[in-house]
Amino acid sequence: MTNDRNAIADIWGGRTPYGPGESWPARVDMHLAEGVTEADVQRWVRTASLLHSNGDAMDIAVRDGKIVGVRGRADDIVNRGRLGPKDLYGWQANASPDRLTQPLIRQGGRLVRCDWDTAMNRIVAQSKDLLGTHGPSAIAFYTSGQLFAEEYFTLAAIGHGAIGTNHMDGNTRLCTATAAAALKESFACDGQPGSYLDVDHADVIAMFGHNVAETQPVLWMRVLDRLAGSQPPRLICVDPRDTHVARAARDSGGVHLAPLPGTNLALMNGLLHEIVANDWVDHAYVQANTVGWAELRERVAEYPPDRVARICGIDAAAIRTAAGVLGKAQRLLSTVLQGFYQSHQASAASVQVNNLNLIRGQLGRPGAGILQMNGQPTAENTRECGADGDMSGFRNWSNDAHVADLAKHWNLEIKQIPHMTPPTHAMQMFRYIEQGSIKMLWVSATNPAVSLPELARIRSILGQERLFLVVQDIFPTETTELADVVLPAATWGEKTGCFTNACRVVHLSERAVEPPGEARADLDIFLDYARGMDFRDKDGKPFPAWHDAPSAFAAWAASTQGRPCDYTGLSHDVLRERVSGVPWPCNAEHPDGTERLYADGKFSAAPDYCESYGRDMVTGAPFEASDYKALNPDGKAILRAGEYLPPHEAPSGEYPLVLITGRTVYHFHTRTKTGRVAELQQAAPEIWVECSAGDARRAGLAEGDLAEISTARGAVRARLRITGVRNGVLFLPFHYGYWDRPGAEHSRAANELTQTDWDPVSKQPLYKTAAAALAKVPEGADPVVPVQPTRASTGAMQ
Amino acid sequence: MSKLPLALRALHRAELSLGRDLLMVADRHEADHEIRYVARDLARWPRIHVQRLAEVGAAHGAHLNADPHWSLPMLSKTSQKVSVALGRRPEPALLLLADLRRLHRKAAGASLDWEIVAQAAHAMQATDLLELSQQCHPQTLRIMRWANAQLKVHSPQAIAS
Numbered sequence: 001m002t003n004d005r006n007a008i009a010d011i012w013g014g015r016t017p018y019g020p021g022e023s024w025p026a027r028v029d030m031h032l033a034e035g036v037t038e039a040d041v042q043r044w045v046r047t048a049s050l051l052h053s054n055g056d057a058m059d060i061a062v063r064d065g066k067i068v069g070v071r072g073r074a075d076d077i078v079n080r081g082r083l084g085p086k087d088l089y090g091w092q093a094n095a096s097p098d099r100l101t102q103p104l105i106r107q108g109g110r111l112v113r114c115d116w117d118t119a120m121n122r123i124v125a126q127s128k129d130l131l132g133t134h135g136p137s138a139i140a141f142y143t144s145g146q147l148f149a150e151e152y153f154t155l156a157a158i159g160h161g162a163i164g165t166n167h168m169d170g171n172t173r174l175c176t177a178t179a180a181a182a183l184k185e186s187f188a189c190d191g192q193p194g195s196y197l198d199v200d201h202a203d204v205i206a207m208f209g210h211n212v213a214e215t216q217p218v219l220w221m222r223v224l225d226r227l228a229g230s231q232p233p234r235l236i237c238v239d240p241r242d243t244h245v246a247r248a249a250r251d252s253g254g255v256h257l258a259p260l261p262g263t264n265l266a267l268m269n270g271l272l273h274e275i276v277a278n279d280w281v282d283h284a285y286v287q288a289n290t291v292g293w294a295e296l297r298e299r300v301a302e303y304p305p306d307r308v309a310r311i312c313g314i315d316a317a318a319i320r321t322a323a324g325v326l327g328k329a330q331r332l333l334s335t336v337l338q339g340f341y342q343s344h345q346a347s348a349a350s351v352q353v354n355n356l357n358l359i360r361g362q363l364g365r366p367g368a369g370i371l372q373m374n375g376q377p378t379a380e381n382t383r384e385c386g387a388d389g390d391m392s393g394f395r396n397w398s399n400d401a402h403v404a405d406l407a408k409h410w411n412l413e414i415k416q417i418p419h420m421t422p423p424t425h426a427m428q429m430f431r432y433i434e435q436g437s438i439k440m441l442w443v444s445a446t447n448p449a450v451s452l453p454e455l456a457r458i459r460s461i462l463g464q465e466r467l468f469l470v471v472q473d474i475f476p477t478e479t480t481e482l483a484d485v486v487l488p489a490a491t492w493g494e495k496t497g498c499f500t501n502a503c504r505v506v507h508l509s510e511r512a513v514e515p516p517g518e519a520r521a522d523l524d525i526f527l528d529y530a531r532g533m534d535f536r537d538k539d540g541k542p543f544p545a546w547h548d549a550p551s552a553f554a555a556w557a558a559s560t561q562g563r564p565c566d567y568t569g570l571s572h573d574v575l576r577e578r579v580s581g582v583p584w585p586c587n588a589e590h591p592d593g594t595e596r597l598y599a600d601g602k603f604s605a606a607p608d609y610c611e612s613y614g615r616d617m618v619t620g621a622p623f624e625a626s627d628y629k630a631l632n633p634d635g636k637a638i639l640r641a642g643e644y645l646p647p648h649e650a651p652s653g654e655y656p657l658v659l660i661t662g663r664t665v666y667h668f669h670t671r672t673k674t675g676r677v678a679e680l681q682q683a684a685p686e687i688w689v690e691c692s693a694g695d696a697r698r699a700g701l702a703e704g705d706l707a708e709i710s711t712a713r714g715a716v717r718a719r720l721r722i723t724g725v726r727n728g729v730l731f732l733p734f735h736y737g738y739w740d741r742p743g744a745e746h747s748r749a750a751n752e753l754t755q756t757d758w759d760p761v762s763k764q765p766l767y768k769t770a771a772a773a774l775a776k777v778p779e780g781a782d783p784v785v786p787v788q789p790t791r792a793s794t795g796a797m798q
Numbered sequence: 799m800s801k802l803p804l805a806l807r808a809l810h811r812a813e814l815s816l817g818r819d820l821l822m823v824a825d826r827h828e829a830d831h832e833i834r835y836v837a838r839d840l841a842r843w844p845r846i847h848v849q850r851l852a853e854v855g856a857a858h859g860a861h862l863n864a865d866p867h868w869s870l871p872m873l874s875k876t877s878q879k880v881s882v883a884l885g886r887r888p889e890p891a892l893l894l895l896a897d898l899r900r901l902h903r904k905a906a907g908a909s910l911d912w913e914i915v916a917q918a919a920h921a922m923q924a925t926d927l928l929e930l931s932q933q934c935h936p937q938t939l940r941i942m943r944w945a946n947a948q949l950k951v952h953s954p955q956a957i958a959s
Contacts, residue, residue: 421950431830435885437955437959618840618940757831757835
């Protein structure tokens with residue numbers, strides 16, 4: 001039974017209700033190109049979605065060497081056959097006529113076509129020259145949440161190992177760094193504790209800054225099916241916007257809290273205050289499995305609901321009611337995403353969500369879990385493989401034995417792997433480029449000229465003559481425009497590799513069709529560079545020792561042995577033979593994988609084993625091994641308290657509102673793929689701005705008027721939509737740049753307006769606390785396309 | 799006669815100087831955003847310490863200014879402008895190391911002054927001072943560790959490049 005609905009209008013499809021403890025019924029969603037039926041499909045090729053972090057498992061339909069559609073996999077625990085709008089339509093971007101199909105090189109100020117040897121020789125010559133004259137600290141890598149595990153592991157080996165630079169990060173810094181940081185603070189190690197299967201059991205689901213209906217529509221289908229079944233869960237939603245999730249929370253008998261942007265930590269401390277004051281605490285669990293209880297109790301005592309209500313601009317009664325729902329939950333699932341991760345005091349606030357589940361003893365059993373979510377599809381692999389500032393295999397940069405262990409796997413000398421400080425995070429890398437000490441940047445599969453904050457600054461940094469910029473991508477972007485060398489890459493469906501979703505589920509993604517023109521798999525590009533550079537291990541053999549995706553995976557899996565993310569039970573062949581989707585750790589002890597971590601209070605937090613000793617919640621300074629051993633000798637979970645500080649940019653007379661940026665269900669990142677898919681592009685063709693009815697009235701604006709949104713950094717024009725966002729807050733989607741509207745003169749991308757500021761613990765940039773003004777633009781002043789409301793955020797339908 | 803007022807004045811002076819220096823470093827490194835924002839966040843602590851010291855100190859014979867000047871707005875604006883103007887130059891990276899080194903020494907000095915006051919408070923059974931020290935001293939140490947951590951992060955690139 002397959003279902004080919006119009007997923008633009010009907011985002012979540014029909015209900016298949018189920019009750020607590022039952023398994024989620026399958027529903028197979030499919031979309032084939034017009035005129036193609038299932039009978040016409042010659043091959044179905046296994047993969048999962050690369051357009052969000054949910055990891056929806058699917059098969060690609062192939063006919064005559066072309067992708068002609070997709071179908072969900074009913075056997076997969078993640079989606080049980082369901083697909084969201086981006087899954088169903090996004091594949092069409094692969095065949096877009098403006099794919100990059102040949103390398104480009106800058107000559108006389110212009111990018112001109114060249115062959116692979118010319119492009120790669122240029123990069124190799126530049127690298128060797130810089131290494132000879134300035135050493136490894138002149139070279140940096142900025143990668144993605146879009147590549148595969150094999151590619152990240154290879155990039156980490158080349159950057160941290162062969163070259164020995166400390167400068168490597170991913171754009172996962174923008175989406176998932178706080179998830180990792182919050183887990184490291186509480187559990188001394190990254191690794192998602194919970195599972196999507198916890199939705200099947202929970203009696204309360206609390207979503208903190210997580211607009212799951214749009215960011216992970218298939219996970220939301222699972223929640224909707226629970227809500228439609230017997231004994232539905234109650235929902236708690238924290239979001240300044242009145243989203244579909246917010247309304248479902250109210251309808252479920254739960255609570256929607258809409259705090260002022262930048263006050264999440266105060267709110268969390270207020271909720272914990274009530275949990276403690278009412279003694280909804282599992283003291284036996286806290287006593288047996290945690291350290292730090294006394295300090296946490298003392299800290300949250302400073303945040304009674306009345307004080308928190310004043311800080312957050314919400315009702316004290318609502319805080320008490322929400323705390324009551326959380327405090328009495330029997331099976332509490334808590335989830336967190338960008339509303340916390342990209343906001344002021346990101347890590348400290350997200351850690352309090354961990355604390356909520358810990359002090360209530362709600363962890364490691366069905367329905368009781370934590371999901372610190374990812375934004376991007378392969379963000380988890382960037383973290384595991386060490387291409388984002390982490391060390392491969394969740395090893396600890398501050399533990400010399402861990403560095404030695406990795407050096408052994410790579411067969412390199414220890415001193416070749418820099419570990420005098422934590423690796424340089426993306427925002428600091430761009431600062432070093434600004435100062436001129438990083439002279440070569442290699443960007444893979446991401447578009448910082450639209451996605452980073454304060455774009456005028458980013459353009460001026462990337463546009464410098466003294467920077468040698470390599471950009472590897474599948475389309476021309478705002479960033480390739482600034483490059484010295486552009487490398488055409490193959491993408492999903494055109495190469496084989498593995499990736500892991502937000503709840504640790506590993507999928508194999510197989511090559512279905514040939515890449516266009518001379519485009520090549522990212523893995524092959526990196527390995528080609530390594531051969532060109534003639535990297536050698538300590539026995540003089542070519543490094544890396546692997547040569548294709550299966551051998552890269554085997555090397556990666558071998559290097560994880562005994563680590564929390566143990567992949568030793570997996571290989572491409574094993575994944576091909578199995579029911580799709582295996583959650584790690586998967587090894588001899590757990591051959592079928594592991595649904596949830598930290599059952600029975602067993603953590604990966606022992607001082608010699610843990611990935612991180614943690615950081616100070618306010619200063620971000622890393623703790624030393626001796627601090628950590630004194631605090632947590634027995635490797636328990638850590639309750640870390642945090643004090644609220646006001647946001648760095650407060651609304652003022654000139655800029656009286658707070659701007660938050662975010663996303664829509666129809667687009668991914670900077671729309672390089674989804675903007676080239678007719679269904680998705682037409683569903684949300686143009687940037688819009690949301691504000692409340694009161695703020696619109698005060699600015700003299702009506703629905704559909706052209707508005708100018710300005711901050712100290714710049715101005716953007718967008719049509720106005722009046723929504724249930726709280727007073728004082730503006731919302732802009734961040735997806736829209738300039739590649740499809742060249743005349744927009746830098747007045748379209750939301751990040752023209754955001755400020756350069758980041759969380760001191762996770763180093764994740766903050767996109768949700770810019771002071772902004774809203775004004776009307778006279779009609780005829782700008783040729784903006786009228787906005788079609790996107791349904792999920794207006795809530796026009798279910 | 800007790801020398802406690804002397805020790806309290808020294809501590810007050812050290813915390814005042816640390817707070818002023820944090821604000822100055824923030825201004826001088828406007829283009830290094832983590833320094834700029836976190837230094838200003840941390841400057842809240844010495845401000846509170848100075849205020850509390852003035853309140854508690856009065857009972858122990860020390861008359862201390864609870865609300866001193868923390869920065870000179872003109873100088874602050876100029877420093878910010880200069881640091882932005884030098885944003886593309888490599889020299890501020892070395893200046894930052896010098897500034898962090900000085901901040902660390904100032905925080906260490908203030909920390910030792912807290913030790914002295916806390917020890918005296920023990921000897922004199924001055925519970926109010928002991929409590930004050932227990933609340934404030936850890937924050938002074940956190941500032942010190944922050945300066946140390948930032949120095950560790952910034953020195954390899956500033957020196958090696």
